[in-house]
Amino acid sequence: MRMQRNARICTAFFPLWAVPYTLYNYYLSLFLLQKGVTEAQLALLMSAANISALVFALIASPIVDTLGRKRSTFIFDMLSSALPPLIFFLTQSFAGALVAMALAGMNRIMSVGYYLLMIEDADEANSIASMNAFNLILVASGLATSIGGLAVARYGLIKSEMAFLLISFISMTALDIARNALVKETPTGLALMGQRSRIDLVGSYRQTLKYLASSPKAIRALAVNALIYVYYTIGTSISLYFTPYFSIHAGLSGAKLGLVGAVYAIGTLAAMIFINPRITHKSIYGFTVGFAAASIAGFALLMSCPKGNDIMLFSSLLVIAVSYGVLKSSADSLLAIETDGPQRSGVYSLSFVVSSVLSIIAIQAVQALYQISPVWLFGSSAVLMALVIAVCLISKERKNA
DSSP, rough: OOOHHHHHHHHHHHHHHHHHHHHHHHHHHHHHHHHHHHHHHHHHHHHHHHHHHHHHHHHHHHHHHOOOOOHHHHHIIIIIIIIIHHHHHHEEEHHHHHHHHHHHHHHHHHHHHHHHHHHHHHSSHHHHHHHHHHHHHHHHGGGHHHHHHHHHHHHOOHHHHHHHHHHHHHHHHHHHHHHHOOOOOOOHHHHHHHOOOOOHHHHHHHHHHHHHTTTHHHHHHHHHHHHHHHHHHHHHOOOOOHHHHHIIOOOOHHHHHHHHHHHHHHHHHHHIIGGGGGGGTTTTHHHHHHHHHHHHHHHHHTTOOOOTTTHHHHHHHHHHHHHHHHHHHHHHHHHHHHOOOOTTTHHHHHHHHHHHHHHHHHHHHHHHHHHTTHHHHHHHHHHHHHHHHHHHHHHHHHHHH
16 A cells, blocks of 8 residues: 555554454433433434534634644544544433533534545545545454453453543544644645635635535535435444444344444455455446445344344344445545645545534434334435435436436
């Protein structure tokens, strides 16, 4: 893999974020449910996180351009990554969780700075390699849920989750400080910092919209990226409804519940190792359409799975995971390879804005449908995949016309 200095440093430190975050987030919803939070309140927490994400996504681009990619990543990673697990650890209440989830929304600013640190002012090969390595580490961290399951089975959910939260705070704080000492500001970041002495929100978005108006391929990439991130929010292992679904409604517990996260990680890893390296700029939309369709098939299989049929359940989960492995990397790579220049930060920021708005709507819809039947957690995800296919195919038809 061809990666520049910043990309190598960010990738090397990323496991210190990914592993503890995956562990504590996987069991967080069950932890909160045992602490008195209701399933309806889980939807409120997810909405709070996305409303916060929307607000911070709106101001992400001008902040990152004014403060620089390096400084923005440092400040907002500390606020959005390190502090939330500490708050969960200290408060263990719905009110505390609400504050923590709101702080997590600042991740939108951090993400713009972080992604640009990795890909800006480098060639296309660096962009694809960086995004694939980033996602490989993120997904591989899911294997830790099987170890987490053993810890939960032995020490109980509450004690195990408290340990996961404390470890996360310590690990994320250490990595943020160490990474910041090693990375360098990008040339484009330095140039924009010199030009902007104040945050100009209106001017920043005016330039971004002007850029998008002249680049249909960037609009298409933004749309696909936003839809896949909505799916990431409501239908993957990151969702606060994901673990309760398999625990409460599928009847899994202990090591078997931890195995759900491990199988999900294995399937996604397999896609990133064996399938994603075959994806090129020319084939990326074809792969996106194909694996969005495979996701729909996996969702249908899971929704029709009888309770107690573990073979069918894990088989469908594997199909979904492999498909997600392709889609997550394609979503990240599309924005990296279909955008360029100083407006790239604005496109990333706007993509986060669109995905946050859609996520808020989707969460409310899922919450209502979940009360009717929990399987609609995945039925909603199937609808999103159908929209991804439609965007890709409609754009292709217009290009051919």
